[in-house]
Amino acid sequence: MYRELQSQLVQHVRAFLQKQYQVELKNIPVEQPPSVELGEYALTFCFELAKKLRKAPRKIAEEIVANIGPIPGIERLEVAGGGYINARVDRAQLAKKIVSGSTESAPTGEKILVEHTSINPNKAAHIGHLRNAILGDTFVRLLRADGRHVDVQNYIDNTGVQVADVVVGLMYLEKKSKGEIERLITDPAPRGNQPIDYYCWDLYAKVSGWYELSPENKQTRLKMLHEIEAGNNEAAEIADILSTAILRRHLETMQRLGIYYDFLPRESEILSLHFWDLAFAQLKEKGVLYLEMEGKNKGCWVMKRAGTKAADSEAAEQSGPDEDAKIIVRSNGTVTYVGKDIAYHLWKFGLLGRDFGYRRFFHYAPNPDYPKGHEVWISAKSGEADHPHFGGVSAIYNVIDARQADPQNNVIEALRLLGYAEQAAHYTHLSYEMVALTPRCAAELGYDLLEEDKARAFIEVSGRKGFGVKADDLLDALIASAKREVDLRRTEIADEERHTIAQHVAIGALRYFMLKFTKNSVIAFDFKEALSFEGETGPYCQYSVVRAGNIFRKAGADPDAILRENIDLENIVTGSENDDIWSLWLTAAKLGLIIDQSIATSEPAYLAKYAFQLAQGFNNFYHRHHILTEADESRKKALLATAAIARRELIRALGVMGITAPSVM
């Protein structure tokens, strides 16, 4: 609506500039004037044109406004300031289009792969993982709202050092047999009735300390890692049952937040199906890797790093070994993490020539996102005969924190050097900054802080040290806090229903909190802020939806039905006395544009800010115009339509963020 009209306007202006002045502008930026009093769109290109045409910007603006002629949907153009052109739309006409609300973009058919969460399956999920999963899930929802076909993957590193650490803990510190470990997973009693991921959280921290005690202890870790990677032994079996149990816990935690997956590829299958061998052959054949013959990397297969001197200067190549090169295969013949990741990404783009086996792993009961329920598939060496196909996509988004930019860039560079420029260009590392704790928060949690840490703005969480806030704990705290608020406000309804409301509010608060910060801002986590339900929060937005709903409930009207009636929009959106109401309509009309921008910049925070703005606009309207006591029936109906539009678009915006509003709060 707003988006469509905007592109029409740009097209028209572009054609006119070409015809009248023979100029072709690459970009015709469109902004919104500071206030609707000045119009709906602002054009700034006259300033740029001033140089080319050797005329004052205002003069050009005046000429254009005088000569451009009528533009569909635009009432008139006006010159403002030193050379802005402001466009005023035909409000009644646009409002009518907003009411009809049918502008879904056509599906493109191509498949997009979004990978997120990817928590090492050796401990409970913490707030850092929540940011990843919420960011990723919201991005998936954005793409789907835009009509794209998306597969959601959660990569499981079930054979890595982190899993090995916990297995070491069970076998060497706790001295448990395989049978005891199996019982530990099926029976909560031996682990003090805490969930298995919680139990391992503490154990993991303990093992890290144990390694520091002696070099022999540290050796155990390496030995364990190799056994697990090799497979077909007791340690590998223990690692498998343990990591699988913890993985289930992670899926349950994320399910609480409305986060679902389609496929869980595991490192164990990347190893057992020998993905690396195929990738290695390609990398050697195309000369991406070379065997280093001298220097500190002697005997390793290495790859030049992107952007280094060695990569673009031939002179450097002759002056000895490139010691800065990235090692892909160690001198002992084992492959590094980046190597495996290259193979995995060749698979993602369908360039490897081999596929995973697939079997069913987890079933989601019917829910608002999947009314018929949903199946999660997991990789397997030999899977079920009937399975959906994953991988072979045209674009990928990896939601991974900023600390892993370097390995990500290595993988992209490898694809590029292999000649897959197209794929490399559609490989997006959706990078975001970490969630850390404020010193105050750390103190509240009972951690002893070093003096130097107390002075910091934030302290990095560390699973290895057991330092952090567990995802389920935070969600529980939010639900409890929301429940107290609901108990105070809604004494007339049943406790069970109050609990459901509290869950909605808690999820809204948490998801919004994780989305309101732009990606490259470090979140310094603090309970006080995260538990807030006022101001710029999810519950604020949810409350606006509830309020709008209340109006219709009291009026005995259905918001969708109102919009199908014959409404006199002219009298409510036109004229400067109605600027505040019109401005709410206009904000509501922008959701499509905001979704586009959020995708283009891979920045879900835009959407969060927008939802808040829309909620704020509605609350303002709510106070200024008392709908149910409006005497003029025609105006009352138009006000109801206004509330219906704001409500509809706000519900839609929140839905893309995975937030739903309860019917009462």
Add this chain to the structure above:
RNA sequence: GGGCGCGUAGCUCAACCGGAUAGAGCAUCGGAUUUCUAAUCCGACGGUUGCAGGUUCGAUUCCUGCCGCGCUCACCA
């Protein structure tokens, strides 16, 4: 040392590809017909956008140099 990112109100953060008076929330203070439920609304207070230059009609935004902070760069994953 190289790479990436950050520095904006007391605090936490915004600012669309460079655009009109740099905006929100929190905190503080003052107010809102006991109403479509106040998880709300209105107002006040609060800024040399780290510093110094440059480009531009116009710079929080782009360029250069400093200062400060975070992350990262292993034959760990």
